[in-house]
Amino acid sequence: MIKAILFDLDGTLTLMDQEEFMKNYIGLLAPRFKQYISPDKFAKQLNRSTEVMMKQPQEGKTNLQTFFADFTKATGLTYHTLWPVFEAFYTTDFPALRLLVKLNPHGKEAVETALQNGYTVAIAANPVMPLIAIEERIRWAELSPQIFSVIPSIESFHYCKPHTGFYAELAENLGLQPSECLMVGNHPVEDVAAQEIGMQTFYVGEPVEGIQTTYQGDISELTRKIREGSL
Numbered sequence: 001m002i003k004a005i006l007f008d009l010d011g012t013l014t015l016m017d018q019e020e021f022m023k024n025y026i027g028l029l030a031p032r033f034k035q036y037i038s039p040d041k042f043a044k045q046l047n048r049s050t051e052v053m054m055k056q057p058q059e060g061k062t063n064l065q066t067f068f069a070d071f072t073k074a075t076g077l078t079y080h081t082l083w084p085v086f087e088a089f090y091t092t093d094f095p096a097l098r099l100l101v102k103l104n105p106h107g108k109e110a111v112e113t114a115l116q117n118g119y120t121v122a123i124a125a126n127p128v129m130p131l132i133a134i135e136e137r138i139r140w141a142e143l144s145p146q147i148f149s150v151i152p153s154i155e156s157f158h159y160c161k162p163h164t165g166f167y168a169e170l171a172e173n174l175g176l177q178p179s180e181c182l183m184v185g186n187h188p189v190e191d192v193a194a195q196e197i198g199m200q201t202f203y204v205g206e207p208v209e210g211i212q213t214t215y216q217g218d219i220s221e222l223t224r225k226i227r228e229g230s231l
Contacts, residue, residue: 002200002231004149004174005114006124008185009134012204012219013107013141021100028093032085036077045074050128054160063127063154090133101140106220108142110184113223120149122174124183126161126190127152150174162193171199182214182231184222200231 007013026046030039037045049071058066068079114121125134131153135145145151150173152166159165171178178198185191186204188211195201195213202222203213215225225231 001180002119002182003180004120004122004176004182005111005226006122006170006181006183006194006199007107007111008183008187008191008204009123009125009137009141011186012184013104013111013143014137015102015104016100021097024097024100025094028096029089032089032093033082036081037075041075045071049074054126054128057159057163057165061158063157063160064130067154086130087132090130090136094133095136098136098140101137103140103142104219106218106223110219110223110226111141111143111147113226115147117226117229119226120174120176121147122150122170123148123152124161124167124170124185124191124194125152127154127157127166128160130154131156161187161190164193164197167194167197167199171197184219 010016010018026043030042033042049067052070053063053067056066058069061069068082071082072078111121123134123138125137131151134151134153138145138148138151150170152170157166157169159169167178167183171181174181182200182202183191183194184202184204188203188208192201192203192211192213200214202215203211204219207216215222
């Protein structure tokens with residue numbers, strides 16, 4: 001029996017050109033660190049350390065700790081020097097990127113319908129950004145962060161998608177078994193990976209050869225299933 005519905009953000013609750021968004025994101029972020037490291041070197045190391053964080057989780061370390069262990073080793077810059085700059089960026093500059101993001105009205109409707117029908121809802125975006133940024137991205141979907149029982153972030157989670165540890169941690173934070181959760185997302189690998197630990201999945205998008213999922217279709221189809229009680 002499904003008790004919680006877990007929603008991805010980008011491409012699911014909101015719509016964007018990922019390449020354009022990342023170009024502008026780095027373009028705003030990198031200059032913030034120019035007194036310590038050139039924007040070009042910063043951008044390259046940011047990508048490298050993010051890849052390490054996503055692909056090489058460290059036992060007992062949060063994603064933030066894994067990221068900074070690699071970033072500081074490569075640059076010689078300390079967490080105490082860097083983190084306040086990141087925080088200032090996410091507070092003042094990051095909200096401007098909303099201009100590159102479109103609302104998926106069917107996504108908002110699905111979340112609200114799930115709540116109205118007694119489901120717990122959680123965010124299941126990749127926890128590669130701090131909580132302040134993920135909450136901002138939730139607001140871009142015209143939803144309140146407060147309605148979500150769990151919001152994974154770089155500070156609090158120890159794994160990234162598609163690692164099954166991410167989904168196990170999400171279920172644990174909800175106090176549920178994986179089999180009681182439905183993962184909703186548009187990525188045929190990162191989001192459908194939830195099935196590996198027993199979650200059901202709703203793949204948002206056109207069928208992909210070789211990918212098996214519990215449900216598939218437009219997110220408005222999810223809303224219909226919730227209303228019908230057919231999950």
